[in-house]
Amino acid sequence: MSFWPEFLLIATVHLMAVASPGPDFAIVLRYAVRYGRQQALAASIGIGIAILLHVTWSLVGIAVLIQTTPWVFKALSFAAAVYLAYIGVQALQSKAPAHPEQTIAAGDSDTVPSAKKAFIAGFITNGLNPKATLFFLSLFAVIISPLTPLSYKIIYGVYMAVATAAWFCMLSVLLTHTKVRAFLLLKGYWFDRIMGLLLLALAMHLLVSSFSN
Template sequence: MYAYLAFLGVSAMVIATPGPDTAMTIRNTLLGGRAGGISTATGIALGQLIWALATSIGIVALLIASKPVFVAVKYAGAAYLVYLGVLALREALHPSAARAGAGVRHGERRLTPVRAFGQGLVSDLGNPKMAVFFASLLPQFVPAGDAPFSALLLRGCIFALMTFVWLVAYAVVVARVGDFLRRGAAGRILEGLTGAVLVALGLRLAAEQR
């Protein structure tokens, strides 16, 4: 029981710390409303489930041991974050041109749930730090005698569920004030800040040494 409580406490602290998942959820909620935010959270949670399964069957250990593959995943994930951040910055700096070119009226949702889901999934799978995190965190909370595969997978599922609940809460809150935030300067400023955060997170991911 103590191991479970310790795992839940550490997981809650990690999940509550703002990072790429939080920034992605906020961005996509602003662009796609509550449905966009929840879809993004679903994609992120699915990505974490995939990482958890990969950790349980040993694939993550192989990924971490293979430096070329690890670096390739890292750079691909970093490039994707920077790309989405640049898109958000473009929208903030030139909203009229971007929306007019897409045939979207001011304040209308510009991101479908399917695209939001895909962005959340790709963003999480493109972050090899999740692999390192799962490989280093989950085994610490597996009691001696438990089956490694099922124990690791169970804790990975719990972590993904906690992440989903936390990000959905973010999406609901942002969506409640979304109509106001999408108006005029307020929406442009927040979208620009979110874009800058995504770019910064992408550059930091690319520069980090494991």
């Protein structure tokens, strides 16, 4: 079995998937806008680590159980939708800074969550995403050959986790650049509200698409 052709195909498919807007992007954008670089980076790493969860499920066959047992998939979908809706409602409550000048000088005055909490938020957002589970199930069942050694599959999984974290970390750094950060601190509450609407829409779409099947 040739390693590089399969690896390049997986890397390409994964890049298209991770670059498309979704719950992960919304969470990173919200944390970058509202809380700053450290929290956005922590959330990005959490998202990347959660990839290993999906890879593990796919390798040990739990993803097959989720796909073949409808109520398990629906339960996971419901949990993910509730969590996204909860974050969305919080984002919709964002307000304009009372003292813009002080906000730019000192940063966002809101209570900033710890890096640990940001990491957990990123991990849960990705880990509870059933669409991500099905994506990796399809990846391991269709694109990756059954003849591919387990060691190669583990390498693929680690790569996708690292690549995902790197992508969102790069996005976090870009969004928290000094000038971008200053602008977002003044107008970021609008982005926060838009992300709130997006998260609520994603939660609703997740419920409708899962329970209509």
